[in-house]
Every structure is written in structure tokens, then in C-alpha cells.
Amino acid sequence: MDGPMRVLVTGGSGLVGRAIERVVKEGEGREGEEWIFLSSKETNLVSAEETRAAFQKHRPTHVIHLAAMVGGLYRNMRQNLDFWRDNVHINDNVLHMSQEFGVVKVVSCLSTCVFPDKTTYPIDETMMHNGAPHESNYGYAYAKRMIDVHNRACFQQYGLRYTAVIPTNIFGPHDNFNIEDGHVMPGLVHKTYLAKKEGKPLEVWGSGRALRQFIFSVDLARLFVWALREYDEVEPIIASVGEEEEQSIKDAVDAVVEGFGFKGEVIYDTSRSDGQIKKTASNAKLRKYLPDFKFTPFKEAVKETCDWLAANYEIARK
Amino acid sequence: MDGPVGAMRVLVTGGSGLVGRAIERVVKEEEEGGREGEEWIFLSSKDANLMSAEETRSVFQKYRPTHVIHLAAMVGGLFRNMRQNLDFWRNNIFINDNVLQTAHEFGVVKVVSCLSTCIFPDKTTYPIDETMIHNGPPHESNFGYAYAKRMIDVHNRACFQQYGRRYTAVIPTNVFGPHDNFNIEDGHVLPGLIHKTYLAKKEGKPLQVWGSGRPLRQFIYSLDLARLFVWVLREYDEVEPIILSVGEEDELSIKDAVDAVVEALGFKGDVIYDTSKADGQFKKTASNAKLRKYLPDFKFTPFKAAIKETCDWFVANNDIARK
Numbered sequence: 001m002d003g004p005m006r007v008l009v010t011g012g013s014g015l016v017g018r019a020i021e022r023v024v025k026e027g028e029g030r031e032g033e034e035w036i037f038l039s040s041k042e043t044n045l046v047s048a049e050e051t052r053a054a055f056q057k058h059r060p061t062h063v064i065h066l067a068a069m070v071g072g073l074y075r076n077m078r079q080n081l082d083f084w085r086d087n088v089h090i091n092d093n094v095l096h097m098s099q100e101f102g103v104v105k106v107v108s109c110l111s112t113c114v115f116p117d118k119t120t121y122p123i124d125e126t127m128m129h130n131g132a133p134h135e136s137n138y139g140y141a142y143a144k145r146m147i148d149v150h151n152r153a154c155f156q157q158y159g160l161r162y163t164a165v166i167p168t169n170i171f172g173p174h175d176n177f178n179i180e181d182g183h184v185m186p187g188l189v190h191k192t193y194l195a196k197k198e199g200k201p202l203e204v205w206g207s208g209r210a211l212r213q214f215i216f217s218v219d220l221a222r223l224f225v226w227a228l229r230e231y232d233e234v235e236p237i238i239a240s241v242g243e244e245e246e247q248s249i250k251d252a253v254d255a256v257v258e259g260f261g262f263k264g265e266v267i268y269d270t271s272r273s274d275g276q277i278k279k280t281a282s283n284a285k286l287r288k289y290l291p292d293f294k295f296t297p298f299k300e301a302v303k304e305t306c307d308w309l310a311a312n313y314e315i316a317r318k
Numbered sequence: 319m320d321g322p323v324g325a326m327r328v329l330v331t332g333g334s335g336l337v338g339r340a341i342e343r344v345v346k347e348e349e350e351g352g353r354e355g356e357e358w359i360f361l362s363s364k365d366a367n368l369m370s371a372e373e374t375r376s377v378f379q380k381y382r383p384t385h386v387i388h389l390a391a392m393v394g395g396l397f398r399n400m401r402q403n404l405d406f407w408r409n410n411i412f413i414n415d416n417v418l419q420t421a422h423e424f425g426v427v428k429v430v431s432c433l434s435t436c437i438f439p440d441k442t443t444y445p446i447d448e449t450m451i452h453n454g455p456p457h458e459s460n461f462g463y464a465y466a467k468r469m470i471d472v473h474n475r476a477c478f479q480q481y482g483r484r485y486t487a488v489i490p491t492n493v494f495g496p497h498d499n500f501n502i503e504d505g506h507v508l509p510g511l512i513h514k515t516y517l518a519k520k521e522g523k524p525l526q527v528w529g530s531g532r533p534l535r536q537f538i539y540s541l542d543l544a545r546l547f548v549w550v551l552r553e554y555d556e557v558e559p560i561i562l563s564v565g566e567e568d569e570l571s572i573k574d575a576v577d578a579v580v581e582a583l584g585f586k587g588d589v590i591y592d593t594s595k596a597d598g599q600f601k602k603t604a605s606n607a608k609l610r611k612y613l614p615d616f617k618f619t620p621f622k623a624a625i626k627e628t629c630d631w632f633v634a635n636n637d638i639a640r641k
Contacts, residue, residue: 081479083476129454130454152403
């Protein structure tokens with residue numbers, strides 16, 4: 001490839017997209033590179049025509065593909081068909097246009113929540129297709145898995161090294177803090193903010209016993225940029241803190257409560273679903289490539305996220 | 319649903335193919351086939367390119383079906399799949415999404431799609447059954463096609479969960495019969511064998527069979543499959559798919575199939591097995607216990623009779639046969 005990179009980031013205004021934008025501006029970007037952050041306001045990637053128009057306009061050499069229809073546990077359970085179809089369309093449009101427009105490399109975004117429900121732990125990159133995903137979000141899960149199928153088929157038929165990253169639970173500034181439909185961390189952060197503001201108890205859905213590995217969006221962003229530049233495999237790579245850093249939802253609650261200085265009561269509503277009890281992922285492959293990569297300490301990252309919401313409450317997505 | 323209560327208007331996609339033609343024959347010629355007041359429309363790729371959402375919609379607008387039998391797909395034999403997994407993945411996803419989504423939007427009461435035992439997990443215990451489709455990755459040789467077909471079942475389950483639609487699917491084993499694609503390079507094993515034996519006989523040359531002849535398959539005659547498709551459309555209410563096959567006890571080797579074709583065409587020359595060519599999956603034994611639970615007395619056409627009928631058809635229709 002001649003000349004510098006022109007990187008198109010789909011889902012550029014989201015949690016991970018904003019974090020990549022920040023790390024690119026603060027030192028990860030290089031001389032002569034162009035980074036374009038696309039949002040759904042400009043382009044509806046469910047439409048093939050609009051996707052084509054975006055590629056024609058921006059002519060990227062590289063793509064970081066983050067755009068997706070996403071939601072928390074409860075929304076997935078209600079709309080598995082929509083999550084399946086819209087995400088398949090988005091992914092096919094982006095991957096196909098990339099190939100048509102001669103994009104050298106695409107790094108897509110999967111998730112540990114797409115792995116088989118019945119499995120041994122820790123899960124690793126080779127296990128993604130080894131069984132059916134969890135019933136709660138199989139529409140989303142299969143659509144994401146099919147990114148890997150597309151990548152492998154595209155490599156086999158055309159020799160293109162499109163790949164994917166598999167984060168665990170992501171959190172950070174610019175998240176979707178919607179309590180009903182968002183993910184667990186931003187939901188907790190928002191609820192604690194409101195509980196403190198209104199002087200009410202903090203109500204946590206589920207038992208608090210579910211276990212998760214959390215990755216700060218800024219750390220994930222640095223890993224995405226590394227994967228784009230250096231990671232050459234078609235097989236995806238898990239981007240996560242190690243197994244030893246796994247936390248319970250209660251641990252997360254405690255960190256958020258501390259982050260806001262919340263002094264009220266904390267109640268666990270056990271009538272609500274816990275989702276998967278554990279999803280422990282191995283980051284051995286990542287550690288093989290980057291033995292010295294330093295993750296932001298959890299409490300520090302949570303504090304930064306709480307501070308961000310408090311400072312940006314009006315404009316935050318909720 | 320328009321028209322008199324109980325009157326079906328059935329759209330059959332892939333209507334000019336192996337299974338479509340068999341359904342057409344069953345519906346027109348058999349007592350158990352089409353019923354009074356029903357309309358059966360057999361669509362081919364000439365009428366509509368189902369990879370296009372717009373063309374699919376036009377076809378549904380034109381015919382307004384109440385039911386759909388969805389057979390259309392991009393298909394091919396072992397060697398073509400191995401070369402073009404991306405195309406098999408993408409084109410079939412488009413076809414399936416277009417048909418299933420458009421059917422839902424047009425209020426189609428029931429869609430019966432067509433899967434295959436070749437999409438099941440490669441590493442598995444035998445016999446395979448309907449609950450096992452998603453239990454692991456499919457065989458490397460055709461993973462694009464396999465995943466696209468599996469996703470029909472995902473779509474059906476999600477559509478039932480979100481909208482209550484009882485769209486379902488059948489899972490045949492190896493299908494054969496008149497009107498097949500007899501292309502030797504890209505076709506499936508039985509039509510390929512029939513065409514090669516026909517040519518070997520005509521040209522006075524040996525019959526060259528690809529692979530060792532040892533892989534095992536359950537073969538189902540297209541006419542039998544067609545009768546079962548019509549039954550599923552009318553009577554089978556589950557969203558979970560159903561395997562349509564002869565029983566495990568009727569599993570045959572490729573060599574058995576070769577012998578039946580040789581006998582049917584009266585071929586007297588040498589038969590050579592080219593072991594440098596891939597065998598594909600060694601076995602795919604499927605259980606038809608679920609089918610037998612519903613239809614304990616269903617009679618399959620005996621294999622040699624079905625092969626003879628297929629060979630006779632190919633000889634009589636050699637000029638128009640797809641090859």
C-alpha cells in the first residue's frame with residue numbers, strides 16, 4: 001500500500017469510537033494519517049446504498065468496524081430477530097464494501113457474550129463456534145459470530161486479512177447510560193448518580209453474584225489501534241484484563257458507590273435476571289503479543305467514568 | 319389471508335430445481351398432492367433474483383402467497399464449495415433473509431425452508447438429530463453454505479419469539495432424482511455418477527469415480543422428499559426443524575451407489591476409484607426417529623428402483639438436462 005493510512009471508524013461516536021478518537025489525538029495517531037469517525041447520523045449502515053456512498057466519499061485504506069445494533073440483556077431478550085437481521089446487514093455491508101474498495105485491513109468488534117453458553121472456562125479464541133450461544137441474546141450473538149465466518153471465507157477466497165477483536169465488558173465515558181437498555185456498568189453509574197442526587201436507595205438488578213472481566217474503553221482503544229497496525233492473524237483476539245482480574249457485579253457496585261461517594265442504602269432485586277453467571281475469558285494470546293501492556297486500575301477507571309457522567313449529564317446518551 | 323377459508327396459495331421458490339419439480343409432480347399427479355381450490359406457483363431464478371430484496375418483494379406482491387416452500391439457494395458440490403465459501407455464505411444469506419423477511423411482511427402463514435445434513439457439526443456423535451445443528455462448527459469444505467443454512471433456523475426461532483410466526487424447516491439427507499443438476503464438476507455425488515456412467519458407456523471408456531468410494535450416505539429420492547414436504551406444510555407445527563431421510567439402517571457407501579448406477583445403465587466397462595480426490599465428510603448418519611414418530615408407516619421408494627427411474631429420465635432427457 002502506498003501512502004499513509006486513511007482509517008474509517010464505523011460507530012465512531014460510540015463508547016469505543018470516542019475512546020479511539022481520544023487515544024489517536026493524544027499520541028497513538030501518526031504523521032500524515034487521516035482518521036474519520038463515522039456515526040449513524042451521517043450513514044445508516046443497514047442500507048447497502050448508504051454504506052457504498054460513505055466508502056465512495058471517504059475512500060479508506062483501513063477500517064475499524066464498531067457499528068452495531070446493541071443493547072442490554074432485557075432489550076435483547078425481546079427483539080432477537082431485529083438484533084440478528086440489522087447486525088447481519090450492517091456487517092455484510094461494511095465487510096463487502098471494504099473488499100470492493102480495496103481496503104487493506106478491517107478490524108471488527110466481537111464480544112465474549114457471543115461465545116457458547118455451555119462451555120469450559122476460561123474461554124479462548126478457538127472456542128467461539130463450539131456450541132449455541134446464551135438464549136438471551138442469540139440473535140446478536142450469531143450476527144457477531146458471522147463476522148468471523150465472513151473474515152475466514154474472505155481470506156480463503158481473496159486472501160484479505162480482515163480480523164476481529166473480542167473485548168469483555170467495556171465501560172467508560174460516552175457510553176449509553178440508559179438504565180433500561182444499557183449495559184451493566186453504565187446502568188450502575190447512572191443509577192448511583194440519580195440515587196445520590198435524589199437521596200434514594202440504589203436498586204441493583206440481579207443478585208450481584210454474576211462475574212465479569214471489565215475493560216476500560218481507553219485501554220481497549222489502544223489495543224484496537226495496535227491490532228490495526230500489528231496484528232496479522234485472521235483468527236480474532238480477545239482483548240481483556242486477565243482472569244485474575246474478574247469481578248462480581250457487587251464488586252462493580254462497590255467501586256461505583258465509592259466513585260460517587262454514595263452514602264445511601266444498596267438493595268439487590270433478585271427477581272431480575274442475572275444473565276450469564278460467568279464468561280471468564282483467557283487473555284493469554286494478548287499477553288503473548290503484549291506481555292507488558294498496562295491496564296488502567298479498575299477503581300481509577302470507574303472514578304473517571306463517574307466523574308465524566310457527573311460533568312456531562314445533559315449531553316450523555318441516556 | 320385472502321380467498322375462501324382454507325384455500326392455500328403456495329409459492330415454491332427454487333421451483334424449477336430437483337426438489338421443486340418433484341413437488342410439482344406430486345401436487346399435480348398424486349392423490350395426496352394438491353387439493354381443490356389450492357394454487358401452487360413454482361418460481362425459478364428466471365422469474366426473480368431472490369438475492370435482490372426489491373425483486374423478492376415484487377414477486378410477493380404479484381402472487382400474494384399464503385404459504386411458502388423455500389427451496390431456492392446457491393448450491394454446489396464439494397469442489398465448488400471449497401473454492402467459494404464467501405459467495406456461498408453471502409448469496410444464501412441474502413436469499414434467505416429476503417424470502418423470510420418478505421414472507422413475514424406479507425403475512426405468510428407458514429414458510430417451510432430447506433436445510434441439509436451437510437450443515438451439521440463436523441465433530442459430532444452419530445446419529446445426528448434435530449437438536450444438534452448448532453453444537454459446533456461445520457465441515458471446513460463448505461462452512462459458508464453451512465452457516466447460511468443454519469441461520470435459517472436462527473431466523474425462524476427469532477421470528478417465532480418476536481412475532482409468533484411458526485416458520486420451520488426440513489433437513490433432507492442426500493437428495494437425487496430427475497431434473498437434478500448433472501454437472502460433473504459442480505454437481506452432487508449421485509447426479510455426477512449418473513452423468514459420468516452415461517458418458518463412459520457412450521464413449522466406451524472406464525468409469526472414473528472421485529474419492530475412495532468408502533464414504534457413507536443416506537439417499538432420499540426427490541419424489542419421496544416432495545411428498546414429505548407437502549405433509550410438513552400441512553401438518554407439521556413445530557418451529558424446530560425435522561430430518562427427512564430413510565432410516566440409519568438404509569445408509570449406503572458411495573460404492574453401493576456406483577454399483578446401482580452401473581446396473582441401472584447396464585454399464586459393462588471398468589470402474590476406477592481416483593483416491594487423489596477428496597472424499598468430503600466420511601459419514602453423516604442422521605436419525606429419522608422424529609419423522610417416524612409422526613409418520614410410522616411412510617414408505618420410501620426402494621433405492622435401486624429410484625436410481626433406475628433417475629437414470630432412465632437422464633437418458634430420455636439428456637439434451638435438456640442441466641449439466
